Amino acid sequence: MTTLSLLAARTRSRLPRRHVPVLATLVLLLVLYGVGVSQYRAFSNIQVVFNVFIDNGFLLVVAVGMTFVILTGGIDLSVGSVVAMTAMVSAFLLREGLPAALVLLVALLIGPTLGFLMGCVIHFFDIQPFIVTLAGMFFARGMCTFISGSSIPITDGFWTRMSQQRIGNPSGNFVSISVLIAFAVVAVAAYTLAYTRLGRNVYAIGGNSQSALLMGLPVGRTRIAVYTISGLCAAIGGILLSFYTLSGAPLIGVGMELDVIAAVVIGGTVLTGGSGYVFGTVLGVLVLGVIQTLITFDGSLNSWWTKIVIGGLLFAFILLQRLIGIRYK
Amino acid sequence: MSNRTAAYRALTTHRLFWPVVVLVVMLAANTVYRPGFLSVQMRDGHLYGSLIDILRLSAPLILVALGMTLVIATGGIDLSVGSLCAISGAIACLYISRQPDQNSVGGVLTALALGLGVALVLGAWNGVLVAVIGIQPIIATLILMVAGRGLAQLITEGQILTINSGPYKAIGVGHLLTLPLAIFLALAAALLVAAVTRRTALGLIIESVGGNAQASRLAGIRSGRITFLVYVISAACAAVAGFMMTANVSSADGNAAGLWVELDAILAVVIGGTSLAGGRFSLGGTILGALLIQTLTTTVYAMNISPQTSLLFKAVVVIAVCLIQAPGFRARFTRRRAPATGPAPVSEQPKEQVPA
Amino acid sequence: MTGSQPVLTMTGISKSFPGVRALDGVDFRLFPGEVHALMGENGAGKSTLIKVLTGVYRADHGSVTLGGGEVSFSGPMQATAAGVSTVYQEVNLCTNLSVAENIFIGREPRRLGAVRWAEMRRRARALLARLDLDIDVNAQLGSYSLAVQQMVAIARAIDVEARVLVLDEPTSSLDAGEVAQLFRVMRQLRDDGLAILFVTHFLDQVYEIADRITVLRNGRLVGEYPTSELPQLGLVEKMIGKELRALERLDEQSRHDAAAPAEGAPLLDVRELGRRSAVARFDLTIHEGEVVGLAGLLGSGRTEVARLLFGADRADHGSVRVDGTPTSLRTPVAAIGHGIGFCSENRRAEGIVAELSVRENIILALQAARGWLRPVPRRRQDELVDRYVQALSIRPADPDIPLGNLSGGNQQKVLLARWLITEPRLLILDEPTRGIDIGAKTEIQRLVAQLSDGGMAVLFVSAELEEVLRLSHRIAVMRDREMVAQLTNDQSVDADRIMQTIAAGARHEEVPS
Amino acid sequence: GNSDTGGSSGGDDGKITLGFSQVGAESGWRTANTTSIKEAATEAGIDLKFDDAQQKQENQIKAIRNFIQQKVDVIAFSPVVESGWDTVLKEAKDAKIPVILTDRSVDSADKSLYKTFLGSDFVKEGRLAGEWLVQKEQSASGPVNIVELQGTTGSAPANDRKKGFAEAIAANPNLKIVASQSGDFTRAGGKQVMEQFLKANPKIDVLFAHNDDMGLGALEAITAAGKVPGKDITIITVDAVKDGMQALADGKFNFIAECSPLLGPQLMDLVKKVHNGESVPARIETQETTFTQEQAKEALPNRKY
Numbered sequence A: 001m002t003t004l005s006l007l008a009a010r011t012r013s014r015l016p017r018r019h020v021p022v023l024a025t026l027v028l029l030l031v032l033y034g035v036g037v038s039q040y041r042a043f044s045n046i047q048v049v050f051n052v053f054i055d056n057g058f059l060l061v062v063a064v065g066m067t068f069v070i071l072t073g074g075i076d077l078s079v080g081s082v083v084a085m086t087a088m089v090s091a092f093l094l095r096e097g098l099p100a101a102l103v104l105l106v107a108l109l110i111g112p113t114l115g116f117l118m119g120c121v122i123h124f125f126d127i128q129p130f131i132v133t134l135a136g137m138f139f140a141r142g143m144c145t146f147i148s149g150s151s152i153p154i155t156d157g158f159w160t161r162m163s164q165q166r167i168g169n170p171s172g173n174f175v176s177i178s179v180l181i182a183f184a185v186v187a188v189a190a191y192t193l194a195y196t197r198l199g200r201n202v203y204a205i206g207g208n209s210q211s212a213l214l215m216g217l218p219v220g221r222t223r224i225a226v227y228t229i230s231g232l233c234a235a236i237g238g239i240l241l242s243f244y245t246l247s248g249a250p251l252i253g254v255g256m257e258l259d260v261i262a263a264v265v266i267g268g269t270v271l272t273g274g275s276g277y278v279f280g281t282v283l284g285v286l287v288l289g290v291i292q293t294l295i296t297f298d299g300s301l302n303s304w305w306t307k308i309v310i311g312g313l314l315f316a317f318i319l320l321q322r323l324i325g326i327r328y329k
Numbered sequence B: 001m002s003n004r005t006a007a008y009r010a011l012t013t014h015r016l017f018w019p020v021v022v023l024v025v026m027l028a029a030n031t032v033y034r035p036g037f038l039s040v041q042m043r044d045g046h047l048y049g050s051l052i053d054i055l056r057l058s059a060p061l062i063l064v065a066l067g068m069t070l071v072i073a074t075g076g077i078d079l080s081v082g083s084l085c086a087i088s089g090a091i092a093c094l095y096i097s098r099q100p101d102q103n104s105v106g107g108v109l110t111a112l113a114l115g116l117g118v119a120l121v122l123g124a125w126n127g128v129l130v131a132v133i134g135i136q137p138i139i140a141t142l143i144l145m146v147a148g149r150g151l152a153q154l155i156t157e158g159q160i161l162t163i164n165s166g167p168y169k170a171i172g173v174g175h176l177l178t179l180p181l182a183i184f185l186a187l188a189a190a191l192l193v194a195a196v197t198r199r200t201a202l203g204l205i206i207e208s209v210g211g212n213a214q215a216s217r218l219a220g221i222r223s224g225r226i227t228f229l230v231y232v233i234s235a236a237c238a239a240v241a242g243f244m245m246t247a248n249v250s251s252a253d254g255n256a257a258g259l260w261v262e263l264d265a266i267l268a269v270v271i272g273g274t275s276l277a278g279g280r281f282s283l284g285g286t287i288l289g290a291l292l293i294q295t296l297t298t299t300v301y302a303m304n305i306s307p308q309t310s311l312l313f314k315a316v317v318v319i320a321v322c323l324i325q326a327p328g329f330r331a332r333f334t335r336r337r338a339p340a341t342g343p344a345p346v347s348e349q350p351k352e353q354v355p356a
Numbered sequence C: 001m002t003g004s005q006p007v008l009t010m011t012g013i014s015k016s017f018p019g020v021r022a023l024d025g026v027d028f029r030l031f032p033g034e035v036h037a038l039m040g041e042n043g044a045g046k047s048t049l050i051k052v053l054t055g056v057y058r059a060d061h062g063s064v065t066l067g068g069g070e071v072s073f074s075g076p077m078q079a080t081a082a083g084v085s086t087v088y089q090e091v092n093l094c095t096n097l098s099v100a101e102n103i104f105i106g107r108e109p110r111r112l113g114a115v116r117w118a119e120m121r122r123r124a125r126a127l128l129a130r131l132d133l134d135i136d137v138n139a140q141l142g143s144y145s146l147a148v149q150q151m152v153a154i155a156r157a158i159d160v161e162a163r164v165l166v167l168d169e170p171t172s173s174l175d176a177g178e179v180a181q182l183f184r185v186m187r188q189l190r191d192d193g194l195a196i197l198f199v200t201h202f203l204d205q206v207y208e209i210a211d212r213i214t215v216l217r218n219g220r221l222v223g224e225y226p227t228s229e230l231p232q233l234g235l236v237e238k239m240i241g242k243e244l245r246a247l248e249r250l251d252e253q254s255r256h257d258a259a260a261p262a263e264g265a266p267l268l269d270v271r272e273l274g275r276r277s278a279v280a281r282f283d284l285t286i287h288e289g290e291v292v293g294l295a296g297l298l299g300s301g302r303t304e305v306a307r308l309l310f311g312a313d314r315a316d317h318g319s320v321r322v323d324g325t326p327t328s329l330r331t332p333v334a335a336i337g338h339g340i341g342f343c344s345e346n347r348r349a350e351g352i353v354a355e356l357s358v359r360e361n362i363i364l365a366l367q368a369a370r371g372w373l374r375p376v377p378r379r380r381q382d383e384l385v386d387r388y389v390q391a392l393s394i395r396p397a398d399p400d401i402p403l404g405n406l407s408g409g410n411q412q413k414v415l416l417a418r419w420l421i422t423e424p425r426l427l428i429l430d431e432p433t434r435g436i437d438i439g440a441k442t443e444i445q446r447l448v449a450q451l452s453d454g455g456m457a458v459l460f461v462s463a464e465l466e467e468v469l470r471l472s473h474r475i476a477v478m479r480d481r482e483m484v485a486q487l488t489n490d491q492s493v494d495a496d497r498i499m500q501t502i503a504a505g506a507r508h509e510e511v512p513s
Numbered sequence D: 001g002n003s004d005t006g007g008s009s010g011g012d013d014g015k016i017t018l019g020f021s022q023v024g025a026e027s028g029w030r031t032a033n034t035t036s037i038k039e040a041a042t043e044a045g046i047d048l049k050f051d052d053a054q055q056k057q058e059n060q061i062k063a064i065r066n067f068i069q070q071k072v073d074v075i076a077f078s079p080v081v082e083s084g085w086d087t088v089l090k091e092a093k094d095a096k097i098p099v100i101l102t103d104r105s106v107d108s109a110d111k112s113l114y115k116t117f118l119g120s121d122f123v124k125e126g127r128l129a130g131e132w133l134v135q136k137e138q139s140a141s142g143p144v145n146i147v148e149l150q151g152t153t154g155s156a157p158a159n160d161r162k163k164g165f166a167e168a169i170a171a172n173p174n175l176k177i178v179a180s181q182s183g184d185f186t187r188a189g190g191k192q193v194m195e196q197f198l199k200a201n202p203k204i205d206v207l208f209a210h211n212d213d214m215g216l217g218a219l220e221a222i223t224a225a226g227k228v229p230g231k232d233i234t235i236i237t238v239d240a241v242k243d244g245m246q247a248l249a250d251g252k253f254n255f256i257a258e259c260s261p262l263l264g265p266q267l268m269d270l271v272k273k274v275h276n277g278e279s280v281p282a283r284i285e286t287q288e289t290t291f292t293q294e295q296a297k298e299a300l301p302n303r304k305y
Ligand SMILES: Nc1ncnc2c1ncn2[C@@H]1O[C@H](COP(=O)(O)OP(=O)(O)OP(=O)(O)O)[C@@H](O)[C@H]1O
Pocket: B344, B345, C017, C018, C020, C021, C022, C040, C041, C042, C043, C044, C045, C046, C047, C048, C049, C089, C395, C396, C404, C405, C406, C407, C408, C409, C410, C435, C437
């Protein structure tokens, strides 16, 4: 609590109002982590933090893509399925004996292509993103089961290496390559949003797309671009997931889109668009990851209590975040 | 002559014209595939056939979607309806299973009251989070979506609770005037919601809040109350739908009951022509949307489309419905007379900037 | 000045919306180095013509040539690229972005593709200085009043390397000083050879700046005239299409000597009302039947006062009495409960519900007051709506079309009607005549006078000082978010006196307290 | 690393700590499985860290990583899917924590990544069901029309039971699957699909449902269509949960291939053995049986779940 008030005292004078949500989230995340450390001895291992990144690398990448979409005031429900489809296609093509580089290329093209198509439909025909991307979700999931009804293992050398390479001390604390890739994606996205025209247009459209249009901004192009970016991120996420699990499974990532949306929103991005940061999204993903970790460490909850507690922690977190937000408005 | 073309145009430009067309096409396709699809027979004093199944099975979806329509009209969304279905069904079934005489009407009514009551409380919870605390609806209801499944399973202790109660079962599979009782219940709910929204000024006020919350506040509308109310209504609708779902199979399954129904409901609402951004809503459209979705599901089974490809099939149909419904799409193919106007400059609602 | 070739010609432009023929074979020419006023009543089609020009709408018929070649823009982006820079009627900016960004978005200064924020802010400051506006370019645009936003929109438009500058009612919420500053800039641009299309409902402004005038009526071209050859009276007649009989000399309506009905217990009496970082504490009393004007410069806090009195913002200090009984106005609902109504200056964000019909928008406040359980009976609705559609000549007169489809001025009338039918005891009008044509403006002014005679109190906020002077019994003067004086509107009070009071307020402020 | 601080959580009192990651609580079967494991752990004096993965492989991998961090003595889990465990199992192996698979195996080429597998064989269950049908219909002269209610599309039990059943009935060319749809393992799904089967296929002789619940849902559809389950249509299911057994005993089902969830005690034995470094067989199948109507009547009173 003291940390809170300390920070608050400083924020009042200097912090721009728009940074408050993100900072509140950061503080609460630290509190959450503190709770873990105080409750469970092994929680303070630095590897626990690394694991949160390792285990949520793909989620982070997908959430970054979703951040773009939500910033424009849209939504992309297809990401979970696109992730699965990318992993599935990779696994399938590798099993068919295609070289890894080619597979990587193909897999990375699928997501953006689908995203591009959805973006076009949304823009040119003026159909609500929710419904278009829902159809995209059905489609991608359908492709998964169409490719194979059961999971396909990946034995390719490159994939295995990417999966099992440990960066850091291989027997001590380490992160996976996926984490580095995820960080790279985060950095590129943050730069894009803050320093490129595309990024600024994204915010403008989210603020008021009608105004953005009248201001002569390329609304259509930007809108299509964000769905393409989201598709690309989902594809990268899919590749990371296939590194992570070394397989493609038709049912993996079911409901992931909700986790991703939750992460983005918890990170302080407003669903109606126009305000939010990639950094917030990183925090949002971490919040979900730490909650998950807390629950595993506890190890005494049965299945339904797990859900109730997740819901409860989520609620407590959002409530506090909101209350802090109101106070410093 | 020109009179008739005018009538024709009025018909084809009606908001619900194209969904109806898709529905008819889908039924026709089924009939081509299996000529007996449309046939309805009399069996044991009630009607029996695929059409009747569609009606009965769409009843819970219609209910959930009705509540969802109001929520969406205020610019919100309710993801927790699926969990609420499971909870209310589980409570009712649990209560009934504890009764010495499961067939007693009084016991069943108490069970329904209990289930409904809890759902109302949970709906109020959603309402408070959104309207009072000001949490973004999708996250506020996500909390209950996650935790609610847990609650439902807590109630059934993770088991499937089987009951053997005639009166309760009637909610799901009973008949009235040879037709499924469920569809009457859904229609009654629809009429009730329609009456409450269109006979009073509630509908107007909801649309106003969804259309421009700031302007509504300055016009003296207590938008908080209205927002609160729609989440409660949505929860009530979900509760009744939950009774139907569990009564349909005479058992409460905390995990499976109402799973993903929120997505179907939102889809139904959107197909019915209500914008997710809030504002104008159409109850008739929602009902049509729900029927369409159920027909689609039934079609997959009736045409025996392999499970592997059934999702692809759904994707294609959903996109088709949306495309032909979208004015933007049709404009592109009927350029001759109606030149594509740019996006209509309907002024956008001001945004509320609220974290989480 | 018009000897050269026109830089822009529009020929035979027609545009229909479902049920409305907004433009019908309109021709329009614009020469380099001229300011060309486009005039017409509310709903005449001015904004539509502009939107056809910039590609927001596609014309049904007609052609547009720009700089000799035929063009057909598919959207504002192309129009901007081709050198047509536009300020649209409603402020169309992104309130979630900073001021600097709103000016430069789409053409940010960049290095290697990266936006140079510091450079952008520097240039934004310089540009605003040109318009004599000193605000924090780093702050969110939404934190500024509508008038400031309008200035920012203008700043954005004049910075573009353009051949044609289109200004659709840019001055609707600016005060005299700002307008003068804007005109200085416009003249400069004109002299540099820019062609400027200018829309306004202020006739004085037309005669001050315009070289030529094109008049539209009901979507049809009436004619194109050099300003010098068209006297004011003739212009008005051309616009409304009939003899100027309805429009009496407005000045005669002045309140100067009208005995202020200031006796008796005040209807509203606030003491020390204030809100941190919005308005300093002020006292104000309003009596039944009294019109109190609120005068001040741009951003002086008039809107903030109005909002506090209505509970739209919450005061953090002070006491309120209505009819002598202490109460608080913490929410609009509470204020409405006391018979207070408020018509916001920002009609797009805080006024209209675009999707709802004209009828629904009109009855909204009344309905809210009655509660949702008691809908206004349909017959009563028709009665009320018809009456006000007539009285304010709202066009088109079809109450069932969405309000978003009406022209800006007509939307404003609908909002007025919304409050009038609730028969408030105190009506707070923030820039009620914004964007309204002179005919309707007279109508509204007369209505205000008439209602106050009937006992309604009015708090009248307007950037147009003349209007305030004409209507008010008393005038409260604002400066730097502080109420610096309250004057009884007698013979001694005129625009100069008010300006002096504002200036004196400045001196007053310099005194260390 | 601060490997000294963690220590086996139960190390001080000599208790074995078992980290167990369950698939979820998606069915009554699964809940019974969880209960069995929890009870057995208490009984065996084993400290159980239980995690529910909510049907997500990612969650299971996370849980295993966290178990490694907590330095549990043994890790056991029921994999959501077969593939994709090598990386995390390698980490467990490096941390010298033995792993036991329950209920479902993994397809790792490196068999040293886990100690043993304890569970049922879904293919075998399908095959048992099929074999019983072949037996029953051996004298059938005309074609026998079978409809199949599959589990969740893409899930392992659905795939394997389908496969086993198809293999078994291939023995008799008269046995033909005329329709096969997914009922998502739920009663509602089973009922809805069966309704359409009944309308689309005038003659259905046999129903094979991948679990009891779908079979129970289908029962209602069959009754509503005016047919007599168990007589007009032979019903075969898998699982043998209580409701299913009841239906079997009542003569509404004809045959159930058991898939027992009660592997807690067996698991705890294994955990102890593995922890003590004893060698264990690479694959242990749960003791499962099949039930006919008569057997069900006998077995029903002592059914635990
Ligand atoms: N998007 C639209 N849909 C339907 N009708 C419209 C639309 N936009 C404008 N109109 C109609 O076209 C006519 C001309 O409107 P326009 O906005 O051009 O008027 P204006 O001359 O700019 O008026 P004002 O002075 O009030 O701004 C009006 O009758 C208006 O109702």
